[in-house]
Amino acid sequence: MSNAVSAPGALGPDHGYGPDIDHVLLSEEQIRDKIAELAAQVTADYAGKEVLLVGVLKGAVLFMSDFARALQIPTQMEFMAVSSYGSATSSSGVVRILKDLDRDITGKHVLVLEDIIDSGLTLSWLLKNLGGRSPASLEVCALLRKPDAVKVEVPVKYIGFDIPNEFVIGYGLDYAERYRDLPYIGTLKPEVYQ
Numbered sequence: 001m002s003n004a005v006s007a008p009g010a011l012g013p014d015h016g017y018g019p020d021i022d023h024v025l026l027s028e029e030q031i032r033d034k035i036a037e038l039a040a041q042v043t044a045d046y047a048g049k050e051v052l053l054v055g056v057l058k059g060a061v062l063f064m065s066d067f068a069r070a071l072q073i074p075t076q077m078e079f080m081a082v083s084s085y086g087s088a089t090s091s092s093g094v095v096r097i098l099k100d101l102d103r104d105i106t107g108k109h110v111l112v113l114e115d116i117i118d119s120g121l122t123l124s125w126l127l128k129n130l131g132g133r134s135p136a137s138l139e140v141c142a143l144l145r146k147p148d149a150v151k152v153e154v155p156v157k158y159i160g161f162d163i164p165n166e167f168v169i170g171y172g173l174d175y176a177e178r179y180r181d182l183p184y185i186g187t188l189k190p191e192v193y194q
């Protein structure tokens with residue numbers, strides 16, 4: 001993986017988290033460029049249709065916000081909150097719905113937005129759940145995927161970056177609810193976990 005860029009401090013505001021950051025994997029600019037690319041693909045693929053974006057809270061909130069603005073087609077937004085991690089760094093495998101969609105998705109073109117596919121357990125569960133609600137179509141757009149961590153293969157049409165199998169934070173991704181507000185994606189120093 002050749003995405004490692006310069007020291008965290010060189011990349012703009014770090015919200016005071018700088019000392020906790022080990023290295024930056026994806027800069028704000030790399031993320032922005034990738035979102036523009038993904039949004040152009042989705043805009044072309046869904047031309048003439050209205051898309052219902054389903055953001056998976058809380059991790060996908062920054063991604064959804066930037067992605068929706070980069071799209072050039074009309075979209076509506078729904079959110080679902082599920083949790084399989086709690087404050088741990090590996091999935092418990094037990095997915096719980098913390099907040100369901102506010103409305104019926106029958107006949108809608110649903111595009112699920114995820115920040116990360118790690119084990120794939122969350123998304124695999126979510127696709128079964130949403131697939132049972134008779135959408136016109138159901139696809140996934142995930143910003144990050146860890147190919148070496150996948151336990152369940154999930155059909156994903158749009159992927160931003162494949163990343164190494166290490167715990168990452170920033171741009172929506174948390175460790176124990178912290179670091180979501182970082183504009184870039186990076187890793188934490190080992191001592192932060194102690």
Ligand SMILES: O=P(O)(O)OC[C@H]1O[C@H](OP(=O)(O)OP(=O)(O)O)[C@H](O)[C@@H]1O
Nearest residue numbers: 057058059083084085118119120121122
């Ligand atoms: O592929 P998996 O191993 O299932 O992991 C991916 C999921 O885990 C994270 O959510 P988390 O449960 O931490 O909730 P959060 O988004 O509120 O932090 C992440 O946002 C994905 O939804």
Ligand code: HPA
Nearest residue numbers: 118166167168169173174
């Ligand atoms: O690497 C990760 N970081 C933060 N949250 C996560 N949820 C699954 N994988 C990750």
Ligand SMILES: [Mg+2]
Nearest residue numbers: 059085086174
């Ligand atoms: Mg989390």
